[in-house]
Amino acid sequence: MVVSMKEMLIKAKNNKYAVPQFNINNLEWTRFILEECQKNNSPVILGVSEGACKYMGGFKTIYDMTNDLMEYLNITVPVSLHLDHGSSFDACKEAIDVGFKSVMIDASRFEIDENIRITKDVVDYAKEHGVSVEAEIGHVGGQEDDNNSGILYAEVDECIRLVNETEIDFLAPALGSVHGPYKGEPKLNFERMKELSDKTNLPLVLHGGSGIYDEQLKMGISCGICKINFNTELQMAWNSALRSEINVNQAYDPRKVIKFGEKAMKECISTKIALLGSNNRA
Ligand code: 13P
Numbered sequence: 001m002v003v004s005m006k007e008m009l010i011k012a013k014n015n016k017y018a019v020p021q022f023n024i025n026n027l028e029w030t031r032f033i034l035e036e037c038q039k040n041n042s043p044v045i046l047g048v049s050e051g052a053c054k055y056m057g058g059f060k061t062i063y064d065m066t067n068d069l070m071e072y073l074n075i076t077v078p079v080s081l082h083l084d085h086g087s088s089f090d091a092c093k094e095a096i097d098v099g100f101k102s103v104m105i106d107a108s109r110f111e112i113d114e115n116i117r118i119t120k121d122v123v124d125y126a127k128e129h130g131v132s133v134e135a136e137i138g139h140v141g142g143q144e145d146d147n148n149s150g151i152l153y154a155e156v157d158e159c160i161r162l163v164n165e166t167e168i169d170f171l172a173p174a175l176g177s178v179h180g181p182y183k184g185e186p187k188l189n190f191e192r193m194k195e196l197s198d199k200t201n202l203p204l205v206l207h208g209g210s211g212i213y214d215e216q217l218k219m220g221i222s223c224g225i226c227k228i229n230f231n232t233e234l235q236m237a238w239n240s241a242l243r244s245e246i247n248v249n250q251a252y253d254p255r256k257v258i259k260f261g262e263k264a265m266k267e268c269i270s271t272k273i274a275l276l277g278s279n280n281r282a
Helices: 006-015 027-039 050-056 059-072 089-098 112-128 156-166 190-200 214-222 232-246 254-259 262-276
Strands: 019-023 044-049 079-086 102-105 132-137 141-144 147-149 170-173 204-206 225-230
Touching (some): 006 225, 027 059, 044 050, 050 059, 079 132, 089 112, 132 156, 170 190, 214 225
Parallel strands (some): 079 102, 132 170
16 A cells, blocks of 8 residues: 655664655556566655656556555555656545545745745645655746746755645755756755755655756755656656657567566666665655
8 A cells, every 4th residue: 555755764864875756657657667576675755747647547546546556466566556647635635535645736836935835735635544745845947747837946944844834744945946848957956955954854756857967866865855756757668668669669569668678767767775875765
């Protein structure tokens, strides 16, 4: 059964590593990620955006699919199924009501008072159901589902207000990362990251992990990052393997075609786990 992120991220914070969030897009994606994390004995967070949720048939379908796959595959590492970028109280409530043990409320597009108000409503509901809550502040740049935004670095005093006034479990401060490919070099504000980690004492989350240099990811972990989200890099690894195989392999059965990208995707997953140090931390 899927679990909340709380215990896994507190353990990560105490032991200075990070747990990967890999976003899922379909059954095969979920299966490949679960199998590879089990092989590496790594805890894992399966991120589901609202768009991916609609694509896959709704929260309940995903919840049942994940738990049933875990049972079928004998997955014993801790797995958290997490609503990624929940856009409203209603979206978070819907996920919680079907059994999700972790949600992100992303009210970062609002002014701080409104962000706090919406986030607090989600936390109050989530706490009644034993569900952990991540919240965002500032703007992660790039594209997430259908939303495009520029980077806006999170302010320290606003982060502290958000944490103290809502009692969230994890903070996702925008500090220079973007969703999707980077144009130019990623410019992360590590000084502010460390300050936020010291002042809030919460596990920090880094969105837009794809394309951030390995040394920067390690630096982030040393500055208090305990969860790093990856989506684009897995998609690219799967896609380029599929493109080269499909030209030479005449298979037309979708079960075979989708698997053309399995090896490359799993290699990418293992590489990220080793980099984050979450292997053998289950
Ligand atoms: P990337 O697609 O850039 O890896 O970002 C994923 C993410 O942050 C999901 O919330």
